[in-house]
Amino acid sequence: MALIEVEKLNKVYKNFKRKEGLKGALVNMIYREYDEIRAVDDISFSINSGELVGYIGPNGAGKSTTIKMLTGILIPTSGRLVVNNLIPYKQRYEYTKQIGVVFGQRTQLWWDIPVIESFKLLRKIYQIPKDHYESRLSKFKNLLDLKPLLNIPVRKLSLGQRMRCDLVASLLHNPDVLFLDEPTIGLDIIGKLSIRQFLEKINNELGITIILTTHDLKEIEALCKRLITIDHGKILYDGDIDGLRSCYTLNRSITFQLIKNFDFDNLEQKLKFDGNVTLERLDQLRLKINFSNESLNPAKIIENVIKEVEVHDIAIEEPSIEEIVGRIYSGKKN
Amino acid sequence: MSTRRFPDSVIDGFIKYNEYMRISFHKMLAYRVSYLIGVITYIIHVSVYYFLYKALYHQSHTINGYDLQQMVTYVAIGWISKSFYLNYIDRELTEEVKSGHVAMDLIKPIDFQLMCFARGLGQSLFRIVLFTPPIIIVTTCMFPISGPASPVHMFFFILSTFLSVLIYSGINYTIGLLSIFFLSISGILYSKNMIIELLSGLLIPLDWFPLWFQKFSAFLPFQAIAFLPLKIYLGRLDGSGLVYAISLQFLWVIITMLIGRLVWKICQRQILIQGG
Ligand SMILES: Nc1ncnc2c1ncn2[C@@H]1O[C@H](COP(=O)(O)OP(=O)(O)OP(=O)(O)O)[C@@H](O)[C@H]1O
Ligand SMILES: [Mg+2]
Numbered sequence: 001m002a003l004i005e006v007e008k009l010n011k012v013y014k015n016f017k018r019k020e021g022l023k024g025a026l027v028n029m030i031y032r033e034y035d036e037i038r039a040v041d042d043i044s045f046s047i048n049s050g051e052l053v054g055y056i057g058p059n060g061a062g063k064s065t066t067i068k069m070l071t072g073i074l075i076p077t078s079g080r081l082v083v084n085n086l087i088p089y090k091q092r093y094e095y096t097k098q099i100g101v102v103f104g105q106r107t108q109l110w111w112d113i114p115v116i117e118s119f120k121l122l123r124k125i126y127q128i129p130k131d132h133y134e135s136r137l138s139k140f141k142n143l144l145d146l147k148p149l150l151n152i153p154v155r156k157l158s159l160g161q162r163m164r165c166d167l168v169a170s171l172l173h174n175p176d177v178l179f180l181d182e183p184t185i186g187l188d189i190i191g192k193l194s195i196r197q198f199l200e201k202i203n204n205e206l207g208i209t210i211i212l213t214t215h216d217l218k219e220i221e222a223l224c225k226r227l228i229t230i231d232h233g234k235i236l237y238d239g240d241i242d243g244l245r246s247c248y249t250l251n252r253s254i255t256f257q258l259i260k261n262f263d264f265d266n267l268e269q270k271l272k273f274d275g276n277v278t279l280e281r282l283d284q285l286r287l288k289i290n291f292s293n294e295s296l297n298p299a300k301i302i303e304n305v306i307k308e309v310e311v312h313d314i315a316i317e318e319p320s321i322e323e324i325v326g327r328i329y330s331g332k333k334n
Numbered sequence: 335m336s337t338r339r340f341p342d343s344v345i346d347g348f349i350k351y352n353e354y355m356r357i358s359f360h361k362m363l364a365y366r367v368s369y370l371i372g373v374i375t376y377i378i379h380v381s382v383y384y385f386l387y388k389a390l391y392h393q394s395h396t397i398n399g400y401d402l403q404q405m406v407t408y409v410a411i412g413w414i415s416k417s418f419y420l421n422y423i424d425r426e427l428t429e430e431v432k433s434g435h436v437a438m439d440l441i442k443p444i445d446f447q448l449m450c451f452a453r454g455l456g457q458s459l460f461r462i463v464l465f466t467p468p469i470i471i472v473t474t475c476m477f478p479i480s481g482p483a484s485p486v487h488m489f490f491f492i493l494s495t496f497l498s499v500l501i502y503s504g505i506n507y508t509i510g511l512l513s514i515f516f517l518s519i520s521g522i523l524y525s526k527n528m529i530i531e532l533l534s535g536l537l538i539p540l541d542w543f544p545l546w547f548q549k550f551s552a553f554l555p556f557q558a559i560a561f562l563p564l565k566i567y568l569g570r571l572d573g574s575g576l577v578y579a580i581s582l583q584f585l586w587v588i589i590t591m592l593i594g595r596l597v598w599k600i601c602q603r604q605i606l607i608q609g610g
Contacts, residue, residue: 013606064610073440073607089602093443101441105610108438110357112364124353125442181610 001085002046003177003209004070009079011040011065011233039065041233042079047211049176052203054224055213058329062233063213064103067181070211071101084176097126100170100208104182107166109154115165116150119172126173133172140168143198160191167195171202178202180212184219192216196223217321229328236328241321250319254298256287256305257313270308273301285312350444351452358456369465376413376469377476383409384477398542404568405539407480410473411567412536412560417466419499419559421454424523427510434608447507447594454503483569490576494563497583501558504590505530511594514601535561555586 017033039062068074072088086095109118123133144164184192229237264281280288391402430436482488513519533556540561562579565571
């Protein structure tokens with residue numbers, strides 16, 4: 001059985017419609033109208049132990065809502081949700097011992113006390129035996145370079161420093177699953193990289209299952225084998241990243257740097273490809289060929305070009321993951 | 335699963351909430367200015383009532399069975415014990431719900447109600463150590479206040495005041511939970527404070543009120559917060575009356591806690607974690 005099973009999960013928020021003005025306020029006292037927002041709309045997926053899954057989508061897609069339900073702090077409107085044989089919101093007390101949670105926007109540490117004190121408190125709250133606690137802490141401390149931060153109150157930490165501390169806080173009790181809602185929001189490149197490497201390590205070495213939301217697609221590409229894309233509460237794509245590439249018709253291009261000035265019209269005449277291919281002259285020595293991944297493979301094109309002209313250098317441009325995901329978000333298949 | 339779980343034990347459970355108490359204590363230490371203002375406010379309150387009652391007692395020696403000295407003692411001890419049982423768990427809860435920070439409590443293996451109680455107790459502990467003593471010293475120097483009726487009464491007064499803390503916390507917690515239904519409940523909190531001041535007998539002893547009102551308030555938990563402990567202090571309850579008062583308080587501790595748990599059950603369904 002999968003570690004996390006989600007079946008036809010729904011969350012509907014009811015937003016109270018406020019009428020304007022004094023008259024509206026009076027009407028509101030007696031009669032209330034609601035707007036319904038279906039933040040999560042009938043989604044299903046399952047995640048196995050040890051997976052590292054990226055959960056992405058544009059603003060307001062329903063990512064945080066899903067994470068809140070998965071962590072047991074928000075009750076679904078309908079649907080089935082089982083993690084590690086527990087129903088998160090029903091067996092919250094038991095469940096919280098098995099999961100770690102980081103919400104990038106907030107901290108679970110105590111604002112006014114030094115980080116190490118917060119950790120000690122968590123040790124008592126989760127009832128972690130001292131030797132376990134110490135060995136885990138010293139390991140994470142080294143991995144994330146926490147030593148200089150431990151005696152500083154949380155309110156005095158920078159965002160990136162705080163995030164590293166929060167990450168360690170979520171792992172002290174040795175959870176099976178780690179939920180991360182935008183853990184790298186607002187971090188610089190180095191900060192992001194150190195968290196990325198850390199997550200990779202704990203996923204590989206400790207076998208912790210990780211579900212992560214982010215707007216940084218580079219991160220997803222580097223970290224996650226599997227990607228779930230959601231918008232308007234519905235899952236648009238669930239699978240691996242390479243699969244995502246082949247799933248869409250994408251424009252690729254090859255740029256040839258030639259040795260000699262070339263006759264563009266002549267070359268265009270000679271190079272005849274099937275499918276949707278266009279040639280473009282960038283300057284005296286550079287030729288660009290645009291094609292779509294459905295019709296041709298690059299090798300074929302290169303082979304043909306080399307036959308006609310002398311080539312100095314070749315650059316193949318892949319569509320970026322941003323481009324693909326942007327396409328998914330905007331709902332265009334082609 | 336490869337991971338090992340650690341079973342809960344009662345002692346560890348206690349330690350867990352003890353920690354929340356400690357944190358609250360430390361938090362209070364951080365607000366030194368509001369601490370000073372608090373001490374002064376309490377003393378002003380007692381002074382105002384002192385002069386009010388002094389004027390009132392100008393014509394008669396006793397009113398409704400209290401002489402001036404007893405009345406002054408009633409007011410002063412009332413405020414001194416209030417300085418102990420008061421807590422702000424309702425306000426804290428409201429803020430946590432509003433900001434969505436309540437999520438950070440819900441992802442931890444803790445009982446939400448016990449955690450809030452522990453916070454309240456931490457605040458009370460802070461007060462008994464640092465806040466209540468200066469108030470005791472100043473008020474006893476300024477006004478003619480009698481000691482407790484007897485050592486036995488003193489003992490039961492302390493026990494009774496401790497139960498007040500629990501009842502007050504129980505009410506505060508339940509009212510605070512309402513913020514889950516209504517995002518802004520400052521109005522409710524304000525009226526709650528007024529109602530508790532009046533119906534607990536802090537402002538005026540409840541036996542000064544008409545009979546129907548006394549009967550009415552006897553059915554409510556509020557009188558168990560101030561009126562009952564103060565009657566014990568003044569020696570107005572003895573023997574079976576004393577036992578009855580303490581048992582009634584115990585009963586209210588249990589009832590308010592159970593109501594709190596019930597309301598939480600209902601709220602959980604409603605709770606929307608804001609933000610993200
Ligand atoms: N407490 C709430 N009450 C009412 N509607 C809400 C609430 N929280 C979220 N929503 C709505 O639900 C939808 C999904 O919100 P959610 O926070 O899950 O998005 P998200 O994918 O996390 O977006 P972002 O990337 O901006 O964080 C949005 O339309 C939002 O307006
Ligand atoms: Mg979000």
